[in-house]
Amino acid sequence: MVSTVVRRSWKPATTDMFTLAVDVMGGDLGPRVALRACRNLLRQRSDIRLIVAVTAVVAAEAGRLLGRSARVQLLICSDQVDMNDKPSRVLRGGLNSTMAAAINEVREQRAQAVLSVGNTGALMALSRHLLGTLPGIDRPALATLLPTRGKPLLMLDLGANLSVSSGQLVQFAALGWSWSRLQRGGNPSVGLLNVGREATKGTDCVRNADQQLRALLGDDYHGFCEGDDLYRGELDVLVTDGFAGNIVLKASEGLSEWLLELLQQEFRHHWLRRWLAPLWLLAIRRIEQRISPARHGGALLLGVNGVVIKTHGKSDARAFRHALRYVLQQLEQHNAAALSDSLQMLQSRLNSVNE
């Protein structure tokens, strides 16, 4: 069975309109949460059109929640990608899955970006297959902006590449450096995550990457960083493999949730503190907001030829709302040609260094 596109009462796109493809299937909490977030986004922003990929089972509910809008198309697919599916199986499935169909909308230039809640490995494999990668990039990396004491930190990879070569770490650094320079200007400071700052520390892989990055980025390369440098706020970009990156990001989420819980308990514990609740609740909420992007934002698949965003598998309505906002922000700032030029420049610099 091939995917069916239902395009009823579709509002023609104007130049100031964004069209997003959204794969709502495959999250831990089911598609309803994502569908509601889509409905809210349509209400809030009149310059957004959505192409929502769903399976036949969910189509009725999607129609009910979104069907009345003239800015929605439903893409009804025969299959969906599950958390357990291996990338190889997903690639064999062609365009039948909601994830593949949504990415294909970007390839066919019917959408400017795609958002998925599903399996990271599958999203990576399908995006790479359908959209291709940027110059000099073998495999894209998942990246996100982490809040820190100072400037936000672009960290990559966060789980798309579990075992990496030193060459791939250098590619991630080139991606991060280029993205950061385009988005924020100036000379981004790039660090490489390791178990110590000394040049003798770490695996052969990170030590080789360290040597190459010194030659490639010059003064913009900050050298090895340790785990406690993540929140210092001195770096623009931090590079690591997807295994360590994924674990460190999720551990940080878990720890900040626990600390906020401890704080709430402490203040409920004492009658006088409970009585003064308005005073400290505001303070706790401000701290929560300050650190929340790490817990609720989306992650960008950097290095693929298009804007692909992944949200958490456990995304709740709030996380989905944040992710949709993140896609729009990326879209508004995205400059594929400039990113490509920057990577090509680094690629030729790297070739001349290696010659």
Added chain:
Amino acid sequence: MVSTVVRRSWKPATTDMFTLAVDVMGGDLGPRVALRACRNLLRQRSDIRLIVAVTAVVAAEAGRLLGRSARVQLLICSDQVDMNDKPSRVLRGGLNSTMAAAINEVREQRAQAVLSVGNTGALMALSRHLLGTLPGIDRPALATLLPTRGKPLLMLDLGANLSVSSGQLVQFAALGWSWSRLQRGGNPSVGLLNVGREATKGTDCVRNADQQLRALLGDDYHGFCEGDDLYRGELDVLVTDGFAGNIVLKASEGLSEWLLELLQQEFRHHWLRRWLAPLWLLAIRRIEQRISPARHGGALLLGVNGVVIKTHGKSDARAFRHALRYVLQQLEQHNAAALSDSLQMLQSRLNSVNE
């Protein structure tokens, strides 16, 4: 130049006395911090004797700070291990370094445990070389108890083994399970850190280890865990490679420090909150104490034939005090024979599974 032992006015050991060897060299903050912590420990506990390994340059200061006690021996060595030294160079140095000389005191049964502030790779290589490993263990792992929402979590490895095989991960799990069962009784629940909980997720290495652990530990094996499971408090033991383990531990330290800072700032910000300082300062202090073992404790080199503790390279006086307390606690609970028996039992179970 060979190490010189200065044994003046040494108090003979009685059966209820502990003798610790301490290598005070090689920390980021210099030996003085460690020497002061040693002096305080001697004042507080009359059942402790210390063998303090120092270089000739530091000997005078060590003599001044500790020399009057009848429960101190100074071990004056010609060399010290630096943070940049590779394990291979350190091994060639024989017993000339303060670190090797301190470990050798355990081998020669003149001390019951050794504490070092120095280079992790060197401590691992020298301990393995001088003390040997426990049955079925190829390489020891650094382990520490992390505070969580529930029971403390024994996490290993924290940086002694950067690239590991699936067989080594299984050995770490066997070590953690045995240690936890001896220290806390019952059936310890053991998890393996990964990027997802599904059996298809992760590298070949962790998926192979997962299969072996199912066979080896049966119901005591909890399966794959993600980064946000670290602080949930449901596990007794969490196993990972030293690269991810080191990074996740240091990132947690960095994040909790930043959050406590944010909290202090929030409460100083508002005049009424500042006025009510005694009320919330106590709450913050309680939270800090609750999470502080992760930031200030020592790490145990598990799998080596003896009690070897490593403190942070950046240890301040407080961290050193905590580490000394941690050594004593380990010593009081340590049962080398029982640990050896438990590992031998697991080893034969593993052999029968693999046959």
